[in-house]
Amino acid sequence: KAGVTQTPRYLIKTRGQQVTLSCSPISGHRSVSWYQQTPGQGLQFLFEYFSETQRNKGNFPGRFSGRQFSNSRSEMNVSTLELGDSALYLCASSRDKEYNEQFFGPGTRLTVL
Amino acid sequence: AQTVTQSQPEMSVQEAETVTLSCTYDTSESDYYLFWYKQPPSRQMILVIRQEAYKQQNATENRFSVNFQKAAKSFSLKISDSQLGDAAMYFCAYCRLSGTYKYIFGTGTRLKVLA
Numbered sequence: 001k002a003g004v005t006q007t008p009r010y011l012i013k014t015r016g017q018q019v020t021l022s023c024s025p026i027s028g029h030r031s032v033s034w035y036q037q038t039p040g041q042g043l044q045f046l047f048e049y050f051s052e053t054q055r056n057k058g059n060f061p062g063r064f065s066g067r068q069f070s071n072s073r074s075e076m077n078v079s080t081l082e083l084g085d086s087a088l089y090l091c092a093s094s095r096d097k098e099y100n101e102q103f104f105g106p107g108t109r110l111t112v113l
Numbered sequence: 114a115q116t117v118t119q120s121q122p123e124m125s126v127q128e129a130e131t132v133t134l135s136c137t138y139d140t141s142e143s144d145y146y147l148f149w150y151k152q153p154p155s156r157q158m159i160l161v162i163r164q165e166a167y168k169q170q171n172a173t174e175n176r177f178s179v180n181f182q183k184a185a186k187s188f189s190l191k192i193s194d195s196q197l198g199d200a201a202m203y204f205c206a207y208c209r210l211s212g213t214y215k216y217i218f219g220t221g222t223r224l225k226v227l228a
Binding site for chain 1: 148158159204215217218220221
């Protein structure tokens with residue numbers, strides 16, 4: 001069974017631009033969560049989608065948004081990029097609402113110049 | 114609000130020795146899961162071990178075991194017979210079973226294994 005995939009793996013953007021990151025969960029997994037990982041802050045929860053609905057949201061500004069499609073693939077969008085948005089963005093999928101193990105993708109390394 | 118604290122930013126252990134990574138958490142919930150995740154330098158995060166709060170018995174997975182003290186809200190990870198491949202960032206995580214679904218991670222402990 002294929003694992004969680006994320007594209008692109010690396011991105012370089014400049015301040016003010018916007019970016020879209022993609023995540024394909026493991027087949028059969030309906031829950032997709034997004035995290036921002038930085039050296040100082042560790043992993044911070046962005047949001048979680050389940051069956052195309054945002055079920056939970058972390059404490060990030062409205063510039064961070066996401067969506068989930070009917071095939072469970074998810075996208076995350078960051079608008080008006082700031083230098084502080086430079087981070088590794090991790091996507092994780094899990095089977096359903098039973099709080100099972102999360103399977104993580106390799107991440108997208110975003111650098112904002 | 115729930116919090117997870119890992120007070121050891123970095124730890125070192127000699128190959129074949131045993132090391133314990135600490136984690137404390139704060140919650141008013143009675144039912145939840147606790148996890149230890151490993152993130153090797155290649156960045157793919159993988160689950161090491163999971164503990165259900167309602168289980169008194171400490172979870173064990175081969176060389177990895179936990180010391181779960183529910184009353185003290187402590188969840189430490191013991192790695193026995195450490196191997197070079199154990200070198201990684203280790204994250205403690207909490208997930209409650211009621212209400213909205215959200216994982217909370219600690220800030221991580223970097224484990225170095227010395228040959």
